[in-house]
Amino acid sequence: MKKILAIDVGGTKLVHALINEQGDFLTTPEKVLTPKNIEELKKTFENIINKYENDIDLTAFATAGAINITNTKVESSTPNMPDGYNSIDFAKLSKKPVYVENDANAAAWAEYKVGAAKGEDNTITVTLGTGVGGGFIVNGKLLRGKSGRGGEVGSMKTATRGRICTCRRKDCWESYASGSGLKFTAEETAINCETFKSSIYKDKRPKDITTYDIINGIKMNDEYSLKVFNIWKNDLIKGLINITNIFDPESIIISGGMGEFIDTEEIEKAVNSETVVAPVKIKLAKAGNYSGMIGAALLAAEKY
Amino acid sequence: MKKILAIDVGGTKLVHALINEQGDFLTTPEKVLTPKNIEELKKTFENIINKYENDIDLTAFATAGAINITNTKVESSTPNMPDGYNSIDFAKLSKKPVYVENDANAAAWAEYKVGAAKGEDNTITVTLGTGVGGGFIVNGKLLRGKSGRGGEVGSMKTATRGRICTCRRKDCWESYASGSGLKFTAEETAINCETFKSSIYKDKRPKDITTYDIINGIKMNDEYSLKVFNIWKNDLIKGLINITNIFDPESIIISGGMGEFIDTEEIEKAVNSETVVAPVKIKLAKAGNYSGMIGAALLAAEKY
Numbered sequence: 001m002k003k004i005l006a007i008d009v010g011g012t013k014l015v016h017a018l019i020n021e022q023g024d025f026l027t028t029p030e031k032v033l034t035p036k037n038i039e040e041l042k043k044t045f046e047n048i049i050n051k052y053e054n055d056i057d058l059t060a061f062a063t064a065g066a067i068n069i070t071n072t073k074v075e076s077s078t079p080n081m082p083d084g085y086n087s088i089d090f091a092k093l094s095k096k097p098v099y100v101e102n103d104a105n106a107a108a109w110a111e112y113k114v115g116a117a118k119g120e121d122n123t124i125t126v127t128l129g130t131g132v133g134g135g136f137i138v139n140g141k142l143l144r145g146k147s148g149r150g151g152e153v154g155s156m157k158t159a160t161r162g163r164i165c166t167c168r169r170k171d172c173w174e175s176y177a178s179g180s181g182l183k184f185t186a187e188e189t190a191i192n193c194e195t196f197k198s199s200i201y202k203d204k205r206p207k208d209i210t211t212y213d214i215i216n217g218i219k220m221n222d223e224y225s226l227k228v229f230n231i232w233k234n235d236l237i238k239g240l241i242n243i244t245n246i247f248d249p250e251s252i253i254i255s256g257g258m259g260e261f262i263d264t265e266e267i268e269k270a271v272n273s274e275t276v277v278a279p280v281k282i283k284l285a286k287a288g289n290y291s292g293m294i295g296a297a298l299l300a301a302e303k304y
Numbered sequence: 305m306k307k308i309l310a311i312d313v314g315g316t317k318l319v320h321a322l323i324n325e326q327g328d329f330l331t332t333p334e335k336v337l338t339p340k341n342i343e344e345l346k347k348t349f350e351n352i353i354n355k356y357e358n359d360i361d362l363t364a365f366a367t368a369g370a371i372n373i374t375n376t377k378v379e380s381s382t383p384n385m386p387d388g389y390n391s392i393d394f395a396k397l398s399k400k401p402v403y404v405e406n407d408a409n410a411a412a413w414a415e416y417k418v419g420a421a422k423g424e425d426n427t428i429t430v431t432l433g434t435g436v437g438g439g440f441i442v443n444g445k446l447l448r449g450k451s452g453r454g455g456e457v458g459s460m461k462t463a464t465r466g467r468i469c470t471c472r473r474k475d476c477w478e479s480y481a482s483g484s485g486l487k488f489t490a491e492e493t494a495i496n497c498e499t500f501k502s503s504i505y506k507d508k509r510p511k512d513i514t515t516y517d518i519i520n521g522i523k524m525n526d527e528y529s530l531k532v533f534n535i536w537k538n539d540l541i542k543g544l545i546n547i548t549n550i551f552d553p554e555s556i557i558i559s560g561g562m563g564e565f566i567d568t569e570e571i572e573k574a575v576n577s578e579t580v581v582a583p584v585k586i587k588l589a590k591a592g593n594y595s596g597m598i599g600a601a602l603l604a605a606e607k608y
Contacts, residue, residue, distance in 0.1 A: 066581070076580075122450050136550070138442045145552020146426050147582035152549040155580050157542050159464045169578060238461050242546070245456040246440070248449020274473060276380075276459050277370070278451035 002057040002301045006293035007048060008103070009063040010034060011080025015293065016048050018056065021301040023114040023294045038084035042093075049094045058097040060300035061090060062106040062292030066149040071099050071303070075148070099300035105142055105151060106295030107287065108135020111253045113298050115287030120250035124243055125285065126153065128236070128258035131166070132174040132181075135295075136247065142299065154178070158238045163188075176235035179258050183211045185235070186228045199224035215261055233262070233270075240271045240282070248277040255285035306361040306605045310597035311352060312407070313367040314338060315384025319597065320352050322360065325605040327418040327598045342388035346397075353398045362401040364604035365394060366410040366596030370453040375403050375607070380453070403604035409446055409455055410599030411591065412439020415557045417602050419591030424554035428547055429589065430457065432540070432562035435470070436478040436485075439599075440551065446603065458482070462542045467492075480539035483562050487515045489539070490532045503528030519565055537566070537574075544575045544586070552581040559589030 002021040007014065014034045018026040035041045049059060065086065066076035072091040074081075090098045101109075108125035117123035121140040127133035134153030136143035143150045154174030155167065163184060165175035175181055190196040190206035200222045201209055214232075217225025240252060252271075254264065268282035287294055306325040311318065318338045322330040339345040353363060369390065370380035376395040378385075394402045405413075412429035421427035425444040431437035438457030440447035447454045458478030459471065467488060469479035479485055494500040494510035504526045505513055518536075521529025544556060556575075558568065572586035591598055 120450075122454075134550070138447050139445050141443050141445075143442050143551065145581060146424075146554040147552055149581040150426075150550065150552035152552070152580050155549040156546040158461060161464060167580065242460040243550070245459040246438075246454065246547070246550070247447065248451055248454035248456070250450040276456050276471065277449060277453040 003055065004297040004300055005049065005052045005056045005059045006297040007045070007059065007061050008290065008293045008296075009061060009081070011064070014044060015290070017290070017293060018052065019060075019294060019297040021298065023110065023298055025290075029290055029293070034081075036082055038082040038087075041082055041085070042088065045088075045093050053094060053096065056096065058099065058300050058304050059094050060293070060296035061098070061100040062103040062296040063100060064103055066147075067100050067102050067105075069144065069146070069148040071101060071148070074100065097300070097304040099296065099303055101296045101299055102135075102148075102151070103292040103296075104133030105135040105144070106293075106299065107133075107255055107285070107291040108137060108151075108253070108295065109142055109299050110287040110291035110295035111255070111285055112137045114294060115291065116253045116283045116285055117251050122247060122249045123251045123253065124247060124249050125253040125255055126240070126243075127256040128178060128254060128262075129256035130179055132178045132239075133256075134243075136243075138247065153239070153243060156239060156242060158242065159235065173235070173239040177232070177239055179211045181235065182214055182228070182232045182258070183209065185232050186211075186214050186225075189224070189228045189231060193224065193227075195224040195227055201225075218261075229261075233267070236262070237267060237270045237274075240267065241274045244271055244275045244280045245277055249280055251281040251283055253283055253285050255291065259284050307359065308601040308604055309353065309356045309360045309363045310601040311349070311363065311365050312594065312597045312600075313365060313385070315368070318348065319594065321594070321597060322356065323364075323598060323601040325602065327414065327602055329594075333594055333597070338385075340386055342386040342392075345386055345389070346392065349392075349397050357398060357400065360400065362403065362604050362608050363398050364597070364600035365402070365404040366407040366600040367404060368407055370451075371404050371406050371409075373448065373450070373452040375405060375452070378404065379451075401604070401608040403600065403607055405600045405603055406439075406452075406455070407596040407600075408437030409439040409448070410597075410603065411437075411559055411589070411595040412441060412455075412557070412599065413446055413603050414591040414595035414599035415559070415589055416441045418598060419595065420557045420587045420589055421555050426551060426553045427555045427557065428551060428553050429557040429559055430544070430547075431560040432482060432558060432566075433560035434483050436482045436543075437560075438547075440547075442551065457543070457547060460543060460546065462546065463539065477539070477543040481536070481543055483515045485539065486518055486532070486536045486562070487513065489536050490515075490518050490529075493528070493532045493535060497528065497531075499528040499531055505529075522565075533565075537571070540566070541571060541574045541578075544571065545578045548575055548579045548584045549581055553584055555585040555587055557587055557589050559595065563588050
């Protein structure tokens with residue numbers, strides 16, 4: 001059975017572990033801080049790989065950014081990574097094969113192979129965190145597109161309210177349905193809003209209200225917070241309707257930090273009441289915090 | 305080489321021809337009016353099939369409606385077809401294999417195999433007619449979804465202007481980017497609009513302005529018509545941006561009646577300026593009026 005060295009490269013942390021081709025961990029994941037300098041980052045990669053190289057069959061990276069079609073390089077800009085990150089040729093880091101995959105794609109693959117979507121050949125994983133990411137499985141294969149950049153569902157335009165996204169484009173789904181989207185909705189909603197004036201947050205400036213405040217406000221039964229959350233939920237639902245109508249998937253798996261605040265049953269009902277395809281199941285992710293590593297390892301094992 | 309009897313079932317016309325597995329026509333397509341009664345329709349199917357049955361390997365239908373996953377039945381309601389259409393078991397119409405595919409999916413397959421997207425393993429065909437249809441090729445395979453209903457891109461929500469679609473849902477892309485969408489935009493735009501008051505259509509009631517009027521108005525350089533068409537174009541572009549970001553396709557092929565009024569180069573430029581994936585090519589369909597028959601025949605030949 002193949003042994004894969006899996007490395008998850010985040011803006012803050014870098015985690016690695018050995019994984020077998022069934023997705024089981026052979027070692028406990030080890031974390032280090034992600035170096036802020038490109039040379040140090042490369043050195044860190046080399047050190048980890050050197051340590052395991054003789055013992056493994058291949059290396060798999062899960063990382064932010066758009067990956068090229070041969071899974072050897074990051075092609076897009078990655079604001080949270082050191083400058084020059086997209087100049088690294090991952091294939092050259094080891095004598096053995098190296099595979100790089102976008103972390104949202106890898107997480108979707110993990111949900112499909114060992115997580116909440118196991119056995120479902122048409123499934124989508126949507127990551128609701130600071131941003132919105134997506135990984136799409138179609139006919140049992142990962143949708144990568146012509147250049148490897150497919151699945152950019154956060155950039156889908158779902159509204160015409162004119163909100164400016166962090167990517168500077170207008171009305172991206174991400175700018176509404178992410179954790180940050182909830183904060184923007186809180187600010188927007190507070191302006192000229194009677195409910196806000198009687199809210200527990202009435203003394204805050206609208207732009208200072210946080211995602212956490214709204215989550216907390218819901219628990220306190222604050223009417224304004226409930227109103228904001230409902231608007232956010234409707235924006236989330238709209239995007240889920242769109243991908244359901246296009247993909248007719250068996251399931252949509254919700255991962256990421258915002259997942260714990262939604263009622264999947266309620267969302268599933270709302271989505272299915274508005275789609276023209278057969279009903280979709282909406283479930284929370286099950287492959288865990290290391291789904292990116294697992295997915296990348298399994299995809300690498302499949303390729304090599 | 306396989307010989308396929310291909311039958312295109314439209315609300316008005318029913319066309320059939322023999323096609324080989326390379327997509328070449330072996331006979332001239334023959335048209336009859338589509339019977340308005342389900343028994344007569346079945347009889348027509350039987351007559352056509354009886355005529356060719358000994359001479360062919362299989363039969364392929366292209367039709368409106370959602371098709372079941374085994375390609376033997378229409379599963380959705382089909383308002384333009386006789387009542388009972390979705391009770392027909394197509395597999396039982398012939399002693400030889402019968403294959404049924406949605407006409408938009410079939411057209412996309414034809415564009416991929418013998419048309420404008422030949423050789424492009426990730427391509428989308430968008431049909432702009434009275435409605436908006438779509439067929440998606442991912443990794444060289446037709447996206448059908450769990451139930452065969454995938455590709456319902458016309459039901460994607462792209463705006464929040466509150467327009468009611470013919471499906472009674474709100475803000476479907478189809479209600480904006482179709483031929484009928486252009487008419488609705490004309491009506492909406494005319495209300496309280498100075499440009500309309502000096503337009504060549506100023507004496508018409510807004511709701512009486514037709515799609516054709518706007519197309520004609522553009523040729524006459526009528527400012528109001530140009531304004532309406534620009535709004536329509538932006539609504540079209542928004543949906544194309546969404547599917548480009550999700551699928552990262554090599555090409556989007558535009559088919560259907562509205563295709564002849566758009567400048568694909570202009571649309572391509574606008575789409576690519578707003579996407580986060582590698583640039584997509586936007587081209588007009590090339591497989592012709594009978595692309596549904598060709599696509600269904602080729603898909604059937606591949607299955608059997």
